Amino acid sequence: MRYMPHTADERREMLEKIGVGSVGDLFADIPKETRLDALLDLPRHASEMEVEKNFRKFAGKNLSPYSTPSFLGAGAYQHHVPSVADHIIQRSEFLTAYTPYQPEISQGTLQALFEFQTQVALITGMEVANASMYDGATACAEAVLMACRVTRRKKAILSGNLHPHYRGTTHTTLQFTEFEAKSLSPVIEGDEDFSEVLSEETACVVVQNPDFFGRVRDLTDLAGKCHEVGALLVVVVNEVVSLGMMTSPGEMGADIVACEGQSIGVPLSFGGPYVGLLATRQKFVRQMPGRLCGETIDQDGKRGFVLTLSTREQHIRREKATSNICTNAGLCSLAFTIHMSLLGETGLTKLSHLNHGEAVTAAEALAAIDGVEVVNDSFFNEFTVRLPMDAADAVEKLAAKGVLGGVPVSRLIPNHPKLSNLLLVAVTETCAESDLAALVSALKEIL
């Protein structure tokens, strides 16, 4: 087997040196009656060529959104990943490195994390960010737990227009803790009102911007109302490209920002691995979950970086840790950092304008179709349309024509008849004019 170096002779000699007769003797502690006496009922080993063939077969049964007109969003966005980003993350020294617990031989990973933390803090308008979470939804759940610890309160309010999977993940995460989350109902028209539910018992209000339906909202007033009662404002951002042209959550008064960072540098990959961003104010940093990288100096006085404030974490604090999280999104955060470095201020701004321009164009084209209504007054690169038919059926019919036309709201919020005709349409820089034309004509055919 190509991955294992020992020859039969070497194995025998090594066993001799260890002083046992057979390899079976090394497993003598396993209860005899449970030891397997035959190979597992699975195929035998395969060559690289065979393996590749198997996976090409899997791939052949899928329709790639990069090879067909696609308007899918709802938490994962189709963007171009620069080849430099994918090349660098495949360098052995990044790809096959361990967690940087030995800083003297991990400065590459650590400096990149420090740059990542800085980039995240800058785009969210916050003071500090951690070294990443699993994804947006888990970052959101951790933000809520963190807000409860900071405020020493137990009740979180989740906006009805927060991504339903983020709400679900937060409810799941909190269900067995002393904390509770209350989800409001989705609001399709008009502004969501928190005044009824906000009180001096509220730990935090969680809102998404742009929200699940794509709408953009100035959160400054809401931040003020939260702070009046001593609650924190948690802002979720699903599509971080929006931060290239929008007022940052920090500027609007957010206390914690939780984002899905996939849009920058991370492939769609059928939902994971992605990269959760978590940013906050300096004064809350000791209540933050996850790894943190900090600047310091070495014995010779040279600048260097280390993982720091580890006493928050499970490997030291055990049951009293701020979270049970250990693994972060390592390589995905590196891809994010590389892509963001390539973009810079100029590129991120331009990319966001490009996305917005394509989306506005698409919204106008769709609104011109008979029976199709664009629900949003405001949006960034994703908006909701109301179709004269069930949106899930429409999506199937469009797929049959080779168009991935969007995400039906009912897929994420089922059993809600009022929402069944709503379709989320995301339009990014990858959308060609011909893609939009294909969607428009396919929609006209099926409606």
Place this chain on the structure above:
Amino acid sequence: MLNNQGRPTQPAASHDTGEIFETFTGNKALDLETPLIFEQGVPGRVGVDMAEPKKVKNRLGGLERKGAIGLPDLSEPQVLRHFVRLSRQNYAIDSGFYPLGSCTMKHNPRINEKVARLAGLGDLHPLQPASTVQGALELIDSLAHWLKTITGMPAIAMSPAAGAHGELCGVMAIRAAHEAKGEARQRILVPESAHGTNPATAALCGYKVDAVPARADGRMDLDAFAEKLGPDVAGVMLTNPNTCGLFENDIRKIADMVHEIGGYFYCDGANLNAILGQVRPGDLGVDAMHINLHKTFSTPHGGGGPGAGPVVLSEALAPFAPVPYVRHGENGFELIEHAEGEAEKSFGRMKTFHGQMGMFIRALAYMQSHGSDGLCQIAEDAVLNANYIRVGLNDMLHSPFDGICMHEALFDDSSLKGTEVTTLDLAKAMIDEGFHPMTMYFPLVVHGAMLIEPTESESRQTLDQFIGAMRHLLTRAKEGDVAYFQGAPHFAPRRRLDETGAARKPVLRWTPPEGEGASDEAKLSAAS
């Protein structure tokens, strides 16, 4: 209250490093420095070309950003060089041996990377209609089949994103199962030697953690365990092989005992590598176990992630598994995405989408490459290598527990007593010898612990060189060459770093120097 595993984290004052020449640039030939990306930008450069944005009437609802963000502008070659230089300051499994106990740092085959990037696999959107992703769902189902077969368990939850996330999944299933029976149990038993994630996870599920001491032979103390068992115990979390590198030979008894009081057996699967194809956790009475695909099945560690932590479940816990999951339906594979209907007992959703697909692809490629015969060989060679290191060192280093180990060899620091050289010093000196240090000061039950896991990937020549280096250093330590050790590493890109200073005054981001080019907001947030 004292945790006496504290160790020096502030380097001694700089002393003669033996360096004769300093260079103008700070570089040393191939050892190349690179400033922070923020210190390299020139406004107006760009590293990505793209089309001109369409001129449209802005529909941002008045929320257009006013000030600058503060990101640096760089060209593509600058960015490439920056990150290539950074990469060269990292140790990696491709360049050397990681004897990291409990972490299973093994070879990462490149075919796995290749197939993960195939068009139609790596670029699928999670919310495409099921009809357009039948191959992806089939792949998940196939991986699930391999994992269930390897572990001998009837069910699996694929979505957890990492080991600790998998633990959360397993313990939530346990809690949900108790609640479904109307039982409110309070405690989870966890051995003292457990990974920190175990008690942290139990706490997140609202359980009180009750630590069970270890016996003199390094296994969980069965008498103490029996004493702590009671009707308020929800279950036990046990790593097997355990964190001392030993198989818990009473495991079936432990499973029976916890089942007898109506509790469940959670097995931390971090050390699954040692028993692949040798024994199935399902035959040992396990109710839930996470599988670290980034350990056992070689998906790359990536400098700390991403991982993937699918959880195999017993019949008793299966109904409570999280959504979404894949099932065979009338029209092929389907995704069940909501906790309703057939999934009404599910405890809910754990992450945004279906799981770490990128890791699934790599892990399945790895398993197919090995097959049933190769998987069995993995465990044999991993255990063989660990024992080879054990006997290669046990005349110079003290093993706290006698006899054959599984996939990792554990030593304490008693052999260093009187030398003034600590486990940490020894580990840092290993860096100069070209090895990644072993896992140190874990498990906590062993003083100055050194936990060495060689994995099946390492050749006998590498093991011999490692043993030779360790013996050399131990001899040097016993000869009293303390200054050498306390100054180590001498040859790494950085010497020991001031972790105390880093923790006392945390600097967690770059801020522009006073009066230079950053945006107003950046300055504002840096100042507050």
Place this chain on the structure above:
Amino acid sequence: MSIKFTEDHEWVLLEGDIATIGVSDYAQEQLGDVVFVEVPEVGSDVSKGDELSVVESVKAASEVYTPVSGTVIGVNGDLEETPTLVNEEPQGGGWFVKIRIADASELDELMDEAAYKDYVEGLA
């Protein structure tokens, strides 16, 4: 009033009904360089045995339990900026918390300086 010690290496100095609490010289030595001390809110009521504070070095965090019951009337604000005080003057400037106590007899079972010295020597 003389200083008393607990088996968990906290010290208590009672002056009138005000108890000042910190960690012993032995404790700071074991902890290593202290980087952070978390202190309770002034005004909070604590009972003997409650977690009062957490003292952190880089790789360890240790809970400090109150050996007396009462109301927290003061915390050492200097520790936020200068946690090194715990290492440098553990039984002086490195104090953690002042508590107005309800029951002075709670101190009776604690060790005096000589007994604590013997106790620490026994741990080596």
